[in-house]
Amino acid sequence: MAKLFIAVACAIFLAAGCNNVPVVSLTGSDGKTRLTFELEEGGLPTYSLFYSDTVVIRNGRLGVVMADDDFSGNLTLDSVSGPVEVNDNYTLLYGKTKKASYNARQMVVHLSNSYGKNMNIVFRLSDQGLAFCYDFPGAPGENKFIIEEKSTFSFPEETVAWIQPRAASKSGWNQTNPSYEENYLMEELLSDLDADTNGYVFPALFRTGNCWVNLTESWPDRNYCGSHLDLIVGTNELSIAFPEPTEGYTNSVVYPRSTLPWQTPWRIITIGSTPGVIAESTHGTDLALPPEEGDFSYVRPGRAAWSWALMKDGSVNYEEQRRFISYASEMGWEYCLIDVNWDRTIGWEKIGELAKLAENKNVGLILWYNSAGDWNTVTYHPKDRLLTHELREEEFSRLESLGIKGIKVDFFGGDGQSMMDYYKDILEDAHRHRLVVNCHGSTLPRGVQRTWPNLVSMEAIRGFEFATFDQSTADLVPSKATMLAYTRNAFDPMDFTPVCFTEYDNYERVTGNGAELAMAVLFLSGVQHYAETPQGMATVPDYVREMMSEIPVSWDETRFIDGYPGSHIVMARRSGEEWYIAGVNAEKEPLRLVFPAPIHTAGTWTVVTDGETLRSFSTSTVTADAEGKITVEVRPNGGFVMTCKNQLNNL
Numbered sequence: 030m031a032k033l034f035i036a037v038a039c040a041i042f043l044a045a046g047c048n049n050v051p052v053v054s055l056t057g058s059d060g061k062t063r064l065t066f067e068l069e070e071g072g073l074p075t076y077s078l079f080y081s082d083t084v085v086i087r088n089g090r091l092g093v094v095m096a097d098d099d100f101s102g103n104l105t106l107d108s109v110s111g112p113v114e115v116n117d118n119y120t121l122l123y124g125k126t127k128k129a130s131y132n133a134r135q136m137v138v139h140l141s142n143s144y145g146k147n148m149n150i151v152f153r154l155s156d157q158g159l160a161f162c163y164d165f166p167g168a169p170g171e172n173k174f175i176i177e178e179k180s181t182f183s184f185p186e187e188t189v190a191w192i193q194p195r196a197a198s199k200s201g202w203n204q205t206n207p208s209y210e211e212n213y214l215m216e217e218l219l220s221d222l223d224a225d226t227n228g229y230v231f232p233a234l235f236r237t238g239n240c241w242v243n244l245t246e247s248w249p250d251r252n253y254c255g256s257h258l259d260l261i262v263g264t265n266e267l268s269i270a271f272p273e274p275t276e277g278y279t280n281s282v283v284y285p286r287s288t289l290p291w292q293t294p295w296r297i298i299t300i301g302s303t304p305g306v307i308a309e310s311t312h313g314t315d316l317a318l319p320p321e322e323g324d325f326s327y328v329r330p331g332r333a334a335w336s337w338a339l340m341k342d343g344s345v346n347y348e349e350q351r352r353f354i355s356y357a358s359e360m361g362w363e364y365c366l367i368d369v370n371w372d373r374t375i376g377w378e379k380i381g382e383l384a385k386l387a388e389n390k391n392v393g394l395i396l397w398y399n400s401a402g403d404w405n406t407v408t409y410h411p412k413d414r415l416l417t418h419e420l421r422e423e424e425f426s427r428l429e430s431l432g433i434k435g436i437k438v439d440f441f442g443g444d445g446q447s448m449m450d451y452y453k454d455i456l457e458d459a460h461r462h463r464l465v466v467n468c469h470g471s472t473l474p475r476g477v478q479r480t481w482p483n484l485v486s487m488e489a490i491r492g493f494e495f496a497t498f499d500q501s502t503a504d505l506v507p508s509k510a511t512m513l514a515y516t517r518n519a520f521d522p523m524d525f526t527p528v529c530f531t532e533y534d535n536y537e538r539v540t541g542n543g544a545e546l547a548m549a550v551l552f553l554s555g556v557q558h559y560a561e562t563p564q565g566m567a568t569v570p571d572y573v574r575e576m577m578s579e580i581p582v583s584w585d586e587t588r589f590i591d592g593y594p595g596s597h598i599v600m601a602r603r604s605g606e607e608w609y610i611a612g613v614n615a616e617k618e619p620l621r622l623v624f625p626a627p628i629h630t631a632g633t634w635t636v637v638t639d640g641e642t643l644r645s646f647s648t649s650t651v652t653a654d655a656e657g658k659i660t661v662e663v664r665p666n667g668g669f670v671m672t673c674k675n676q677l678n679n680l
Contacts, residue, residue, distance in 0.1 A: 052066070053109055055134060056154075057134065061080055064076060064159055067088075068104060071103065073092075073102050074090070074140065074150065075090060076091060078159050078300070081239075081302070083237065085240055085242055087184075087185065093148070093177065093178050094175070094177040095173055095174060095175055097174075098144065098146050101179045105140065107139045109139065112135060112136045115135045117130070117131040117132075117315065118130050119131075119479070121482075122328055122330055122482045123478075123522070124553050124584065125311070125587035125602070126586060126587055127584070128585075132155060133153040134153070135154075137149050137152070138150045148163060149164040150164070153295075157306075157312040158301075160247075160312075161180075161295065165291040167290060172286070175286075175293075178285075180268070180296055182267045182268075183265065184235060185237050185238070186220070187218070188237040188265055189217060189219065189235065190218075190235050191214070191235075191595070193212070193230040193233070194228075195230050196211055198227075198275045198276050199275050205440050207444070208441075208488070209472065209473060210470075213516065215512065215595045219267075220264075220265050225262075229258040230473070231245045231256075240301070241304045241306065242299065243300075243519055244258070244298060245520065246294050246295060247295040247313075247316045247475055248449075248476055249285075249449050251446075252287035252292075252446075253287075253294050254445050255443075255472050257444070258270060275442075276442060276444050278445070278448050279404075282446050282447045294475075295316040297312055299312040308600065311520065314520055317479040319480065325460070325482045325483060327463040328482050328483050328555075330485065330581075330583045331582060332357075332360070333556050334354070334357035334364070335560065337369070338494060338558070339497065342368075350371075354394075357392045360574070362578070364434065364435070366396075369410070370409055370410050380431065380433075384432045388432050393434030394432075396435075396437070398437065399413075400441050400451075401440070404441070407440050411424075415455060418454065421454070425459060429462040429464070434463075435465035435466065435556070436466055436467070438466065438467070439470045439471075440469070441471045456483060459483060465556065466484050466485065467487070467524060468486070469487075471487050474522060475521065485522065485555030486522040486554040487521070489517065489523070490513070490523050490524075490525055492527075493560050499536065503540075506540045506544075510548055510598070511593070511596060511598040511613050512595050525554070526560050527545065527557070527560065528560055529545055530561055541639040542573075542640075542643065543637070544666060544668030545668070546573065546577075547670055548611075550600070550670055551598065551600055556582070557582045580670075581604040583604070586603040590625075597613060598613055599622060610669075610671045611668065611669070611670045613663075614663040614668065616665060619662060620663045620665075622662075623658055625656075628673070633651065635648065635649075636648060638664075638668070
């Protein structure tokens with residue numbers, strides 16, 4: 030359980046603008062981040078955010094419109110409370126670090142509208158950036174409905190974006206959108222983005238001047254919908270947008286509804302002088318709720334064998350799954366996933382036999398489910414088994430009795446408030462039966478893995494499976510691998526299902542084996558599902574199989590070394606006393622990388638990288654030079670992983 034301490038800090042400066050408009054200013058403890066809040070003419074609430082000498086956000090809008098109250102204009106500043114220091118130290122079961130620390134200055138702006146109704150805006154400013162949310166006091170039990178949120182992010186001209194478009198609800202294959210599986214636009218001028226779309230997805234990355242910015246939000250606690258971004262036509266301004274009316278659980282609420290008192294999800298703006306600040310940051314989980322009460326010791330982060338990635342539906346049979354369970358055991362992996370239609374092609378009795386086999390081999394079974402309902406037309410089974418608490422209790426009790434360790438739930442229906450509640454219902458009920466959960470065809474985690482550690486992953490990415498469906502996606506894998514640490518995978522687990530060392534039918538693979546290996550280190554997921562098959566793994570050198578059996582998914586420390594989104598990336602991660610450095614080069618030319626070692630060591634680094642061809646490997650050893658720097662050559666669309674024991678003290 031996290032420990033949260035709040036104490037009084039330094040004073041806020043309350044001044045008058047040029048038109049006697051109240052202006053409130055708050056500066057971060059590092060002196061680089063600065064926030065101003067202002068009521069402009071007509072009582073319009075706005076904010077501006079600065080980092081060093083760079084304007085990050087200029088006059089972004091604030092406020093909400095309720096069904097019976099308007100808090101977007103004609104507001105009066107009643108008072109300002111704070112600032113206070115907010116210090117939160119907590120642990121994570123998996124991801125870029127196990128121990129996280131959040132230190133911010135919080136101030137609360139107390140406002141009233143023309144009808145005397147109250148709204149507070151809570152700001153938290155830290156060295157990592159800004160978070161804000163809306164707080165509505167009032168008589169307990171009073172029902173409120175929000176029909177529009179006015180929050181915007183107004184960037185300077187020439188701002189560029191790495192951002193994912195959002196698909197229309199109930200579009201695509203079997204009406205399965207939105208599933209956050211579109212290809213990212215990379216380094217596009219914000220002003221050139223198409224405003225006439227279905228919007229854009231969190232998290233989004235921006236570069237403005239010498240400052241890098243990530244926008245995301247926290248998970249709604251049963252009182253809000255998931256949101257996304259819309260571009261305001263003819264501007265560099267993005268607004269918060271709500272889901273489409275069809276994105277709810279059957280005949281249930283879509284837009285925000287709650288009783289008072291009511292605090293909305295955090296809008297999170299992470300900033301830094303390099304994209305590496307975002308790659309190292311825990312800002313997205315810093316604003317998440319602490320873990321729910323209960324024992325989560327059953328949650329076992331790890332790796333999984335998975336037949337469907339390359340072998341598709343035909344592999345889901347008893348004999349093939351026996352082989353994959355043995356494969357997982359031989360590799361030292363913790364799980365094996367059995368995918369679609371297992372209830373029909375294998376059956377419950379044989380699943381019980383597979384569960385016993387897996388248990389004897391110290392492998393946990395994960396079983397696939399269709400979330401179903403009326404929000405898609407997918408016919409894969411098991412279907413409609415999770416729709417109510419009663420059904421889930423029946424299904425999860427049966428799974429628990431067989432020794433099943435987790436579920437993968439696919440094809441959710443969007444971001445409406447009732448659909449977000451459906452996710453939480455599944456997590457709550459799964460937790461009672463000691464089941465881990467992986468969500469596919471799903472929304473974004475938004476830090477909820479801190480609150481519910483049994484959520485081990487979510488897809489919400491156009492991952493490896495799509496590279497087996499079309500050439501355009503396969504061509505983008507190297508460049509995508511270089512930017513996900515700052516976007517989709519910046520704060521939350523991502524089930525990209527990486528690592529394939531062999532060719533597959535229909536489409537040409539452009540990613541070198543060194544890059545595939547690097548993704549096992551670069552990509553973060555509580556359970557990392559690997560795409561490679563037993564027969565494919567048998568063709569690679571012993572030193573590669575050994576490394577694949579040892580790469581962890583839970584890290585003690587992460588350091589950004591070098592990179593530019595879409596071009597290349599080098600990251601260092603530590604587990605215990607062992608360091609892994611992984612890199613990918615998405616350029617068309619070889620890349621010579623020279624970078625400082627993350628540790629003082631008198632030892633050597635073992636390097637595994639591409640061989641003479643895309644489908645081969647080579648290995649060597651390197652030592653740091655007199656200045657503590659390492660040199661690595663990386664082929665086009667290639668990559669590397671290097672390891673070293675921490676023999677001396679960390680830097």
